[in-house]
Amino acid sequence: MTSTTTTPKTGGLVFTLAFAGISASIMQTMVTPLIPQLPRIFDTSSSNTAWVVTVTLLAAAVAVPIAGRLGDIVGKRQMIIACAVPLIIGSIICALAPSVLVMIIGRGMQGLGMGVVPLGVALLRDVVPPEKLSSSIALVSATMGIGGAIGLPIASAVAEYADWRVLFWGAAGLAAVAATFVFFKVPSVPSQAKGQRVDLVGAIGLAAGLVSLLLAVSKGATWGWTSVTTITLFVAAVVLFAVWGWWELRTRDPLVDLRTTARPRVLMTNIASVFIGFGMYASMLVIPQVLQFPTQTGYGLGQSLLQAGLWMAPSGVMMMIVSPLGAKLTVARGAKTTLVTGALVIAVGYAASLGLMGTTWGLMIVGMIVNSGVGLAYGAMPTLIMSAVPRSETAAANGFNTLMRSLGTTIGAAVIGVILSQVTTDFGGTAIASENGFRIALIAGGGITLVAAVLAAVIPAVRTKAAEPSQAPVVDVSTGSVGIPEPAGR
Known part of the structure; x- marks a missing residue:
C-alpha cells in the first residue's frame, strides 16, 4: 500500500530522542568522579558508598525490559516521558541527600529511568521513513556511549571546581528539558499491543x-x-x-516473549550483545586507571581525573561521527555486516593498545578506535532485533537487548576486576594492578570481541521481506497520522 503521508521533518524528532538518550546515559557516569570522595562526604565506609554505583545498575537492569514492554502496550512516547520522572526525582533526591542511604535511594530512582534509549530506538521504527531509519537508529543507539564519554569530563570539572550537588541539579534540569522536548516534538503513535495485560x-x-x-x-x-x-x-x-x-x-501476554527471543536471529544477536558489552567495558576500566596511575609506577601517566576525562572525551565524539557511516554500511551490506565490522574494529583497538598504552595520546587513539567499533555495533544490534520481531514487541525486544549488553558490561567488570586484583605489583607497600595485569585485561577484551565477531557472523539472514524494519508504518511528525511505506523496489 502506498504511503498516505509524508515525513518532511524527522531531523528534530531524531535529535529529540538522541538528546533524551544522552540525558539518561549521562546519569551512569556522572557519579564516577565522586566515588573516592563519597566516604568522606557522608562519613561512612567505602563498601557502603559502593552501593551508589551498584544500585543504579540493578534498578536499570530491572526497569529497562519492563519499560520496554509497557512501551509496547501503553505507547512508547508516553513511557519515555514516564522514564524521565524517576530521572528528575532521583537527581533531586541525590542533590539534597544528607546521608549515603538517601543518595542510594536517589541513584536507584535514576536507574529506573534508563529505559529511555531502547524505547527511543523502538519508536523510530514507527515514525521515521525507511530511507532514514538506519541512520536514525545508529545515532540514538550510540547515545548510550556518547552520554557516558561526554558526561565524565563534565562531571569531573564540576566535582573539582564546584559543589558536588551541582552535578545532580544539572542532571535534573537536563532530564526535565529532555522530557519537555519529547512532549512537544515526538508524536503519539497507536500502540501495537494495546489491550494486552501487563x-x-x-x-x-x-x-x-x-x-x-x-x-x-x-x-x-x-x-x-x-x-x-x-x-x-x-x-x-x-x-x-x-x-x-x-x-x-x-x-x-508475557513480559518477554521467549519464543520470539529464541528465534535464531534474535538469540544470536543477544548473545553477541553480551560479548560486545564485555569487550566495550574492558577499555572503560583499564584506560582511566592507566591514565591516572602515578608516573612513579613506571607505566602510569599521572593524569588528574579531569585530565583523564578530557583524554577520553574524543572517544564519545567518534561514536557520533561513526554512527552515520555505520548506517550507510547497514543499508549497503546489512546490519549483520555492520555488527561484525564493529566487533573487529574493537578488537583492532585492543591490539593497538598493547603498543600505545605508554602515552596519553596513544590511549586517546585506542579509545577512539574502540568506541568507533562500539558505535558501529550499537547501531546494528537494534536493526537486527527489529527485523526479526513483530511490531507489537519492538520496545520489549530492544529493552531485552539492552539488558543483554548491560549483563555483558557487568560480567566484564567482574572479570577485569579479578584480573587486576590478582596480577599486581607492590607500590609503596600497597598492592596495585601491574602493567602485566592491564595488558592481560586488554588482551581479554580483544579476545572477547573476536568471539563476538564470530557469533555475529553466524546470525542467520532475514527469511521474509515482511520482517524487514523498512516495512514499518510511517507517522507524519506534524499530524501524527500513520501510513505504510511502499516496498522498496527489490
Whole structure:
C-alpha cells in the first residue's frame, strides 16, 4: 500500500530522542568522579558508598525490559516521558541527600529511568521513513556511549571546581528539558499491543532473578566467590529464572516473549550483545586507571581525573561521527555486516593498545578506535532485533537487548576486576594492578570481541521481506497520522 503521508521533518524528532538518550546515559557516569570522595562526604565506609554505583545498575537492569514492554502496550512516547520522572526525582533526591542511604535511594530512582534509549530506538521504527531509519537508529543507539564519554569530563570539572550537588541539579534540569522536548516534538503513535495485560508476575520474577544474578556477579569479588552469600545468590538466580521462563511460556501476554527471543536471529544477536558489552567495558576500566596511575609506577601517566576525562572525551565524539557511516554500511551490506565490522574494529583497538598504552595520546587513539567499533555495533544490534520481531514487541525486544549488553558490561567488570586484583605489583607497600595485569585485561577484551565477531557472523539472514524494519508504518511528525511505506523496489 502506498504511503498516505509524508515525513518532511524527522531531523528534530531524531535529535529529540538522541538528546533524551544522552540525558539518561549521562546519569551512569556522572557519579564516577565522586566515588573516592563519597566516604568522606557522608562519613561512612567505602563498601557502603559502593552501593551508589551498584544500585543504579540493578534498578536499570530491572526497569529497562519492563519499560520496554509497557512501551509496547501503553505507547512508547508516553513511557519515555514516564522514564524521565524517576530521572528528575532521583537527581533531586541525590542533590539534597544528607546521608549515603538517601543518595542510594536517589541513584536507584535514576536507574529506573534508563529505559529511555531502547524505547527511543523502538519508536523510530514507527515514525521515521525507511530511507532514514538506519541512520536514525545508529545515532540514538550510540547515545548510550556518547552520554557516558561526554558526561565524565563534565562531571569531573564540576566535582573539582564546584559543589558536588551541582552535578545532580544539572542532571535534573537536563532530564526535565529532555522530557519537555519529547512532549512537544515526538508524536503519539497507536500502540501495537494495546489491550494486552501487563505481566506483573513475570516482571516480579525477572526482577528477582536479575537482582540475584547481578548482585552475585558485581559483588562476588568483594564478598568472595565461594562465600555462602555469593553461591546462594547464584543458585537463587538459576531457580528464579527457571520458574520465570516456565511462567513466560504459559502466560497469555508475557513480559518477554521467549519464543520470539529464541528465534535464531534474535538469540544470536543477544548473545553477541553480551560479548560486545564485555569487550566495550574492558577499555572503560583499564584506560582511566592507566591514565591516572602515578608516573612513579613506571607505566602510569599521572593524569588528574579531569585530565583523564578530557583524554577520553574524543572517544564519545567518534561514536557520533561513526554512527552515520555505520548506517550507510547497514543499508549497503546489512546490519549483520555492520555488527561484525564493529566487533573487529574493537578488537583492532585492543591490539593497538598493547603498543600505545605508554602515552596519553596513544590511549586517546585506542579509545577512539574502540568506541568507533562500539558505535558501529550499537547501531546494528537494534536493526537486527527489529527485523526479526513483530511490531507489537519492538520496545520489549530492544529493552531485552539492552539488558543483554548491560549483563555483558557487568560480567566484564567482574572479570577485569579479578584480573587486576590478582596480577599486581607492590607500590609503596600497597598492592596495585601491574602493567602485566592491564595488558592481560586488554588482551581479554580483544579476545572477547573476536568471539563476538564470530557469533555475529553466524546470525542467520532475514527469511521474509515482511520482517524487514523498512516495512514499518510511517507517522507524519506534524499530524501524527500513520501510513505504510511502499516496498522498496527489490
